[in-house]
Structures are given as structure tokens and as C-alpha cells.
Amino acid sequence: MEISNYLQIKKQLPLNVNLLAVSKGFSSKEIKIINNLGQNDFGESRFQEAIEKKILLDDLKNIKWHFIGRVQTNKIRKIVQNFEYIHSVDSYEKLLKISNVSFEEKRNPIVMLQVKLSDDPNKGGFNPKVLLEKWDQIKEFKSIKIKGLMTINPKGLSSIENIKLFKKCRYLADSLKLQDCSMGMSGDWEEAVKAGSTWLRLGSTIFGNRTY
Numbered sequence: 187m188e189i190s191n192y193l194q195i196k197k198q199l200p201l202n203v204n205l206l207a208v209s210k211g212f213s214s215k216e217i218k219i220i221n222n223l224g225q226n227d228f229g230e231s232r233f234q235e236a237i238e239k240k241i242l243l244d245d246l247k248n249i250k251w252h253f254i255g256r257v258q259t260n261k262i263r264k265i266v267q268n269f270e271y272i273h274s275v276d277s278y279e280k281l282l283k284i285s286n287v288s289f290e291e292k293r294n295p296i297v298m299l300q301v302k303l304s305d306d307p308n309k310g311g312f313n314p315k316v317l318l319e320k321w322d323q324i325k326e327f328k329s330i331k332i333k334g335l336m337t338i339n340p341k342g343l344s345s346i347e348n349i350k351l352f353k354k355c356r357y358l359a360d361s362l363k364l365q366d367c368s369m370g371m372s373g374d375w376e377e378a379v380k381a382g383s384t385w386l387r388l389g390s391t392i393f394g395n396r397t398y
């Protein structure tokens with residue numbers, strides 16, 4: 187594990203930029219080590235894996251769990267029951283269901299809406315135009331706090347191209363008066379900071395290379 191990377195990055199981030207430690211592929215033991223350094227926000231993208239670690243770490247009351255993976259409709263209730271943040275809500279229908287389930291479960295998750303800003307077929311998300319059209323309805327959804335947008339850039343872009351796409355996310359969030367942009371991963375986080383990210387999602391820079 188790269189504790190020195192973690193400390194180095196943490197030290198240089200502006201105050202308004204939060205760091206989400208993406209622990210998918212890593213053990214509860216490794217989460218504990220980073221948590222001991224003062225890191226409370228952890229991101230997981232696979233539901234079952236996350237739950238197993240969450241049970242093992244139940245005594246660490248300061249951990250906040252963020253779901254960052256693809257939201258499957260049949261997992262929404264369990265995601266709502268187990269995560270404080272959901273970064274990756276990629277459709278109107280899923281958002282509506284999250285809202286209804288949150289009401290039933292008396293939960294108030296913080297939600298980011300994933301937006302699709304490039305035509306990478308591997309990346310999902312709201313079409314920005316559809317998001318703007320439906321915004322008046324979406325912002326009335328009960329029991330959820332929509333705090334921002336989330337995006338994943340395609341791999342292999344130049345630094346300038348990365349900044350350009352991240353800025354699109356920032357402009358869109360600003361136009362909806364949303365504070366947060368969850369953007370920037372191990373390969374492009376410096377560009378994301380320049381473009382106004384407020385949540386970096388960092389896995390391998392902190393934990394090392396995943397074996398899968």
C-alpha cells in the first residue's frame with residue numbers, strides 16, 4: 187500500500203476538494219490502515235464485496251460508505267440501507283426508485299447524478315439535455331439530497347481533453363446550482379482538481395494496483 191502517496195496527495199489538495207478512498211479490491215485490513223491516518227470516506231463499487239467489509243469494520247463508527255458502482259435496480263433497497271452517499275445514479279427511473287425507497291427506509295442518502303459527457307459506449311449516465319429537461323421534477327424528489335454530478339472520463343485522453351470534459355461537468359453542476367463534482371481518478375485527478383472537482387475518487391494511487 188502507498189501510504190506516502192496518500193499523505194502526499196492529502197497534503198496538497200485545496201480545502202474544498204474531498205478525497206474518497208476507493209477500496210474495491212482491497213481488504214478491511216487495508217481500509218483500517220488508511221482510516222487510522224484520518225481517512226473516513228471510502229468508496230466501493232461492488233455491492234457484495236462492500237457489505238462483507240462493512241460488517242468486518244462495523245466497530246469503526248467514523249467511516250462513511252460511498253457507493254460508486256453501477257446501480258442495479260434490484261439492489262437499490264440494499265444500497266440505500268447501507269450507503270450514505272451514492273455517486274453513480276445514472277437514470278431518472280433509478281433516481282425515482284432511490285427516492286421512494288429512501289422514504290420507506292427513513293434514509294436520506296446524498297446523491298450524485300452520473301452524467302455522460304463523452305460518447306464512450308462503456309460509460310453510462312444521464313444525457314445532459316435530458317437532465318436539464320427533467321430537472322424541475324428531479325429536484326422535488328423527496329428523501330434524497332442531490333448534491334452534485336459525477337462523471338468518469340474515458341481512458342487515454344490528453345491532459346487538455348481531460349480538463350475540457352471535467353469542465354463540462356463543472357459548468358453543468360454550476361448551472362443547476364449543485365455544489366459537488368465527483369470526478370478524477372488515479373490517472374486524471376490533477377486535471378479534475380484544475381477543473382473544479384470536489385470529490386476525487388482514488389483507488390490505485392492510494393492502495394496500489396488491484397489484482398482484478
Ligand SMILES: *Cc1c(COP(=O)(O)O)cnc(C)c1O
Nearest residue numbers: 208231254371372387388389390
Ligand atoms: C475503481 C473506481 C475508481 C478508482 O479508480 P483508480 O483508477 O484505481 O483510482 C474511481 N471511480 C470509480 C467509479 C471506480 O469504479
